[in-house]
Amino acid sequence: MAQGAKILLVDDDPDIHISIGLVLRAEGYNVTSARDGVEALKLLYKERPDLVILDLLMPHKDGFAVVRETREDPEYADLPILILTAVVEEASRRRYELETGSGMHVQDYVEKRIRPAELLRRVRRLLPPAEPTEAPAEQAVPKVTVLLVDDDPDFVAGTRVILEANGFRALTALNAEDGLALARSEKPDLILLDIIMPHADGFMVLEALRSEPELTDIPVIMLTGFSERLRQTSYAAIQGLMLEADDYLDKPVRPQELVRRVKAALRVKSA
Template sequence: MDTKGKKILIADDEPDILEIIQYNLQAEGYTVYTAKDGDEALQRAKQVNPDLIILDIMMPRKTGTEVCSILRTQPAFKDTLIIFLTALNDESSQVRGFDTGADDYVNKPISPKLLLSRVNALFRRVGKKEEAGSNGILTVGNVVIDPVKFIVEVDNNEVSLAKKEFELLYLLASRPGRVFLRNEILNQVWGNDVIVGDRTIDVHIRKIRQKLGLDCITTVKGVGYKFDL
């Protein structure tokens, strides 16, 4: 994979972790920038406009979760890849992180090889999506989904969805009536290299239903989910 020109920002308040991650990513050919806390991470992100940001969750001034939430509200960082570093490995923490807009989680203590593998995997997924091109706007019944503007409308009223909620809804709505297997959903929305808990899909489906105000996603017990209107 061609890493030339790819910029990565790492934010962590532990100098040793910053140094080892920076060394390994630079050795792979990435251009790497660092920040020591949440406020500096926001400043550096605006300065260098990185392709991927690695955020420690527990940082001074602003947590990684707060930084991610702020960045996701800004159009310039809507599609920026974000990985959380965390010592918390419970499923509820992962779900909250994905709701905030994270693309992946890596648990501490960090394995540099594993982190590098996950970074490369995220860039490969983005590359495949870009090659495939956009599937365009989906209109199913009274639901309109625009993947370019990242907008969902129900009866002409805009509905705000988290990044993974949007990607999950778009996948299901792309083939109304078709049953998507759970493993298929995990692969296409989260990717093979991302490890998520069994309840992650269920939680996201429930939130989509609540936000849309529609019972448009049907659970096929023991199999998966389908979009019906």
């Protein structure tokens, strides 16, 4: 499939559309979104997707009804459906099976907080891999490079997907030492830097960056789970403000907010 498989993503949660949509688009899939079962069925008959990723509990028409109506149509009886589940939805599914006396005819179930790599693995299992598309060489332009330094491999994997889906070149390091080495060798345009890491924390990395003439002007956004408290402490005043961190960003990070803050810091740098 030259442009990648078509996936219909159905969920009433806007955050699901942002996070899962970015992961899928970064892999080369064409993603169409629906917020309820009524909209989903209209798009399904109009677009004929290659896969449906479906929430169960939604207003107007729920996922159970979407599955039932889809399977009643011979043309769509074998359409792959991947169910997004939460604890309450799993209970609802079991009740549905008990009341109807039959299981749902779907291909797979995944939890809503699934890791990006696992989601893609499940999708690939149901679909042929998307064919990568490359821009002609003459249209190629250098990408802005963002270095992410964080000791949480799941966070690193998910954030890398978000950055690359928005056109950035993403470099990653899982510890301070590797992060500094990459900063020195690659001279990234911006650094996303976790504060709490073993052996050397983010402030120590930031201090090293600000002490080296070739790195001192690189914008640095500090990643933390407690940015508001951090801004109010004397430790922040001594460590963060004196070392001139450009911004603080709370974890977990919403994809849209991450991209917005990265672009804002880059605009300040280029001004």
